């Protein structure tokens with residue numbers, strides 16, 4: 001007989017998922033009801049309002065995609081791009097690279113603007129590229145690069161795109177709830193995020209918001225959206241259409257949405273500014289402690305995301321051994337480096353509910369014990 005799975009106690013201080021609060025977990029454990037039940041639909045309307053608050057937007061088309069954030073990335077690109085279109089993708093880490101891959105799968109031409117990993121997106125390079133490609137339809141970028149911990153200037157990128165009359169697609173999977181995200185002030189056309197980072201809701205849902213300009217671009221397509229599941233023309237019949245007109249598209253993940261409702265409700269109760277300040281405060285405490293342990297940040301101070309702290313693995317210390325010891329002996333998860341940073345960088349997350357002073361202190365004391373042993377691969 002297989003035993004019931006019992007999840008171990010962990011302090012999640014990696015790049016996501018972050019710790020989920022007891023309130024969010026309790027919300028998800030409520031009885032499942034029908035996804036077309038009027039009570040569920042009322043809750044969905046509240047989820048959409050709460051998402052508009054979190055994203056600082058009035059966009060009527062703001063809803064959660066029933067999937068992890070990668071599908072939101074794909075949804076944005078497949079809806080906006082038709083074969084033969086040109087998209088400019090600004091890349092400064094792993095996730096900009098994923099955008100570029102999807103652009104090519106749409107049959108569109110991808111013009112990649114690369115910035116060194118660990119730096120914010122180079123605005124001058126993007127400006128030059130926009131100028132050189134007047135045919136471009138879209139500028140895609142990652143606001144908060146989880147692979148490095150660098151924050152890019154989303155407002156400036158959106159302004160450049162607007163001046164050139166091109167659409168913007170912004171990934172703020174790690175940004176939302178941890179640092180300011182101002183969709184309407186910045187004029188972003190498609191914005192998406194994930195639940196498992198600074199919203200502290202279990203993974204599997206993706207907040208998604210679409211401007212009027214982007215809706216018009218989708219409606220002006222001459223070809224069908226390549227993906228049935230993410231075709232906005234179809235999905236909106238489900239997520240809009242109030243007053244009983246809501247039509248079946250797919251079966252919404254009912255209990256997961258209870259959790260998202262609670263996570264967003266708690267964020268509103270705390271207030272966005274207070275949540276941003278809590279992340280910043282914990283980051284400052286962590287930075288002082290890490291520097292005290294002789295660890296150096298990958299990203300320069302003005303561009304650091306408080307919720308994702310990348311530090312170089314010290315010379316002669318084995319990355320995997322230290323992370324394994326933190327997990328097995330201290331119950332703390334920190335993240336490994338990705339791509340060219342694999343084995344060289346630790347990614348320490350202070351996201352959502354994890355961003356608490358006592359968690360920072362627990363990690364710092366565990367790290368000092370582990371590093372004090374000077375762990376090398378052979379140990």
Ligand code: PLP
Pocket residue numbers: 015016068069070071073095142144145146147171172173174194203204
């Ligand atoms: N974009 C960024 C910046 C991310 O950090 C992630 C995941 O970590 C994703 C996209 C993909 O999200 P998911 O793993 O939920 O599909």
